Amino acid sequence: MSAATAKRPKLTVEDASKFYDTPTGRTHALDRFSMDVQDGEFICVVGPSGCGKSTLLWSMAGLHALSSGRILLDGEPVTKPSPQIAMVFQEANMLPWRSLQKNIELPFEIRRQAPARDRIGRLLERVGLAGFEGKYPRELSGGMQQRASIVRALSVDPSLLLMDEPFGALDAFTRDEMNLLIEEIWLETKKTIVFITHSIPEAVFLADRVYVMSARPGRLSKVFDIDIPRPRPLEVQAAPHFVELVAEIKGSIEHKAPARPAAA
Known part of the structure; x- marks a missing residue:
């Protein structure tokens, strides 16, 4: 393997732009957004509401085509969903008529593959859901359903995991x-x-690097390296350096001022 190949990013986003045509006009969601993600990195993306964060992530998953630019995974263009990419959505999206086990096995059914039951069993044990395999979504809390959605995503052993505000609907403790x-x-x-x-504190707690997006159309505004040692206990959120990082990132996020009403 050449040095150039060895150093190639796991995921590359090059000048990603996205326009949506709607009944009320054209919406410019993303504007020439670029990023490189190395193999094994944990990257968080933050920005004001409506800045195109989810559009960016769905494009990484091959679920939305870009208007211009490209996304590469291991040097190959992402133009459609890939077995190497799994996604955890804002909602757990459990099918109510299927048990937890059957919900987790759904990706294997779609791919017409035998479910990796040993891996699923280890993951269920790891997230504290062993013994709940026969339960239905209505019998599980929101946190338990999101744990199941993480197991479902990891059960197919992806090389890239995309997570779209997966914990936003949960209470603070969960x-x-x-x-x-x-x-x-x-x-x-x-x-x-x-x-x-x-959540900026969530981003600082989890990430190796935090990418900040501007207000729509989403552009890359700034990148912050998070130099807090791991593993990170919850108590680190009270440390002065953590608080300073949160404040610095918050201060870098631009919000468009609301339009002033026309003078009478």
Whole structure:
């Protein structure tokens, strides 16, 4: 393997731009956004509401075509969903008529593959859901459903895990638990993760680097390296350096001022 190949980023986003045509006109969602993610990195993306964070992530997953620019995974263009990419959405998206086990096995059914039951069993044990395989979504809390969605994503052994504000709907206590859990799983598996969040403390707690997007159309505004040692206990959020990083990132986020009403 050449040195150039060895240093190639796991994920590359080059000048990604996206326009949507809607009944009320054209919307410019992304504007020439670029980023490189190394193999095994945990990257968080933050920005004001409506700045195109989810559009960016869905494009990484091959679910949205870009208007211009390109996304590469291991040097290959991402133009459609790939077995190497898994995604955890804002909602757990559990099918109510299927048990937890059957919900987790759904990606294998779609791919017409035998489910990796040994891997699924280990993951269920790891996230504290062993023994709940026969339960239905209505019998599980929101946090348990999101744990199941993480197991479902990891069960196919992806090389890239995309997470679209997966803990935003959870209460603060459960969200803290889930942040600890996903950090522990990442430390164990070293999967490459791109994580979208509105919470700057969550981004600082989880990330190796935080990418800040501007208000729509989403452009790259700034990148912050998070130099806090791992593993990170929840108590680190009270440390002065952590608080300073959160304040600095918050101060870098631009919000468009609301339009003033025309003078009478």
